[in-house]
Amino acid sequence: MAYLFKLPDVGEGLTEADILTWYVKEGDVIKADDPLVEIQNDKSTMEIPSPVSGKVVKILVPDGIAQVDEGIIEIDTGEEEAVSESAPKEQEVLPEKEITEISRSSASSRVRALPSVRRYARQCNVDLAAVTPTGPKNKVLKTDIDAYLAGNTGAIVENSAEEALIESEPTVYPSVVHDRSDEGDWTEKMTPLRKATAKAMVTSRTEIPHVTVFDKLRSEKLVAHRAMYKEFAKHENIKLTYLPYVVKALVAMLKAYPVLNASVNMEKAEIIHHRSINIGIATNTDHGLFVPVIKHADRKSVFEIAEEISILSEKAMANKLTYEEMSGSSATITNIGGLPGAGGIWSTPIINYPESMIMGIARISDEVVVNAEREMEVASIMRLSFAFDHRLIDGVEAQKALAAFKKALEDPNLMLLKN
Known part of the structure; x- marks a missing residue:
């Protein structure tokens, strides 16, 4: 029986979070309270432990934004009774056929990096897996990407057909400049932090x-x-x-x-x-x-x-x-x-x-x-x-x-x- 672990509600009225780093991979055997995933919401970055012991079957949200109460990982606990007893009320135990099939996360998505750094890497066409991290807990920083670009070594990531090419200056937070060969608009998903900041600014100006x-x-x-x-x-x-x-x-x-x-x-x-x-x-x-x-x-x-x-x-x-x-x-x-x-x-x-x-x-x-x-x-x-x-x-x-x-x-x- 598969145990579906949902993104927990950590309070403060937050409804979503950004998946930063998975500490496990599919096939790993884990114990309850082992570090599972690092997330970032509009208040802080935090580490979420596993609520159960078992074998990781599928990582449902390898990277990007997940909603509170959205299933993010499937864990095979091996014993149905133990699962039903230990699972928090807000979690669900689902049969295998109800679990959505997704692909494994890429090597780049498993690299520890903030969303803004991942975006910067995409804009620079850099594979994060090829960059040497110097940040805390082996996180890749923007300066690491700049150093990688200066060295001109490693692999380059192929952009999808829908992604516009972005021009940016090293060591400077990149401004959004669309591909000059394509006059269409370029869109970007707001991070939880940017969305929270925007809401706070509107509330302040509206209420005060x-x-x-x-x-x-x-x-x-x-x-x-x-x-x-x-x-x-x-x-x-x-x-x-x-x-x-x-x-x-x-x-x-x-x-x-x-x-x-x-x-x-x-x-x-x-x-x-x-x-x-x-x-x-x-x-x-x-x-x-x-x-x-x-x-x-x-x-x-x-x-x-x-x-x-x-x-x-x-x-x-x-x-x-x-x-x-x-x-x-x-x-x-x-x-x-x-x-x-x-x-x-x-x-x-x-x-x-x-x-x-x-x-x-x-x-x-x-x-x-x-x-x-x-x-x-x-x-x-x-x-x-x-x-x-x-x-x-x-x-x-x-x-x-x-x-x-x-x-x-x-x-x-x-x-x-x-x-």
Whole structure:
């Protein structure tokens, strides 16, 4: 009797996941709780163990997206009674004739790689099985594909007739360019992460009436403070950037204006005031946008925040953030000037629903200003884009809150004494 293992519901309202890596192959004998498959949903990457012991008969979804409650693997347990007793209620035991026949997965599909990397390989006509992996747990990275292309060795994958040829620059996330010999459109299936991001953006813009205020702050004291303690932090194995200071300034702002550390429930006509100050940090990666959270930021020092940002950033880049590490934020910071030479000094950032605000910061740069004596001088300026929920806070109060943020960040010594 065949045991059909379905993709389990891991919670958080997720309905599908991307099959990343199978740890077993057809014909393998496995035990209950052995690692079975690695999946990626719109929150994190996780490893799913086998619920039963037996022999792998068929892998029904070798690669790509599977729906929750969709059968993904067939396991022969050998004993019908044992199966019926050990099988979770949501799983089904099906006769052989009801199992859909599929082909075995290709060598390329068994290679450990993120969906974005697989797509990049297809665009570059590269067989993943021919690429030497350097990522964690022998995952193939985009840089591995670039290195393979630079070496010009190995096999090339034949594209199907329906696939358009894509031109891309090595080491750069490829833009979609259709084959110049075919003027037709090129389509691509959204990944679970991209779909979740799109839904979140639409929900935020639909549910929250955004207002964005732009301002500048002089950052000479901030620059000097970081320069003074940067080497000391380095000796403590801490990378001290400006971002931890921004987190502490936002804490000062939320303490002064706690209405911003809240969210709205329109169905119940309630305002939910959050006791904890948890700051989300929007982090861009090759595989999507993530928002890891600094929990209880008001209780942590600049150095502690800096260390936590580094750890969470590394996990985001490796696609290893957990759901817990990305949940519970009450306000978010986004760096709109994080790429040198990429431009961008203002933005209208979208609030991370259901929060009430988001603070956008740009790179510090020199700018000519007029001082109190009406003389021109060069100053270090940071530009701010502050978006808030107009249901919770009015324009005047928002301006005062932004002024409190500026006051804190402009003078780190005073901020750290008071905060």
